[in-house]
Amino acid sequence: MRDEASLAGLTPVSTGVVATLQVLTRAIAAKAVVEVGTLMGASGLSFLEAMATDGVLTSIDVEADNQLPARAAFTKAGFSSSRFRLIAGSPIDVMPKLRDGAYDIVFINGDKLEYVEYVASALRLLRHGGLLIINDALWRNLVADPEDESDEAIIIREALEAVSASESYTQALLPVGDGLLVAVKD
Template structure:
């Protein structure tokens, strides 16, 4: 999993608290990696919570399956979907999710944010990871592709009348938005 960084301990704690606070029973995440965020969500969800995780890299899915199973979570509580998130997200049910967590390909963040609005129930949370992107997002002179796309995704959320949001300076930045 070279080049990929798992979520920080702080981000993991926030995800657990948000899942518990909202009483989340259905979570979808874009970007599985080894399953650390999935485990954080499970720690906050009740015993009947179901997690759907999408990742284009099948190796990430296999690692996550081993990790979640070793942590005692039966496979009936998670759906690991190996596929391109932009192809999978439109197939998920409208308004069926309590939380949508975005931690996939940064260059597709705008599309993920757009898709999340349809997937979330009213009162559901959109959580976007890495929104400070190594302190480049707030730097007007930074013009990297990921930086520009993350700025556009943040703007889409802040300009939307569908969300109330807050940026948390934990890990590499976490945007949390509640759908009205």
């Protein structure tokens, strides 16, 4: 899936991020995961492989074309369609329709310019003890550079600040991939 994403001009999650997602998923025995940004299925496959046999992945992507290869990869890997829901649509519109407190993990890897909105929705979706995981938290080392005023860096900074300012999370920034913020909902 990582190779196919690269060929399609998308940036897949790194092998380090894949391994970290699997460890975190198993560590909390996650059974319900929301993924924002299907990106052809590499991260989704990581979650499915690490979840218990009754675990369900809900993956949201604005581009339905990204979900076709994901569906094929999940099926080829032996996962029945009852184990995943692929929702084509704007995550900002879809996330409010998902059930409150019903998810073990919310993984944010969608449109960087919407990270603040995704973080706001994640708090409502997560159960206590659930994990908010934000991919690309360092965004090409631009987020840590206070001189960088690019739109993505500014929005990701705001999203990270929202998590830091919230009394609802205990967090750590992991130097995996392009930065992975992991926050546990208290």
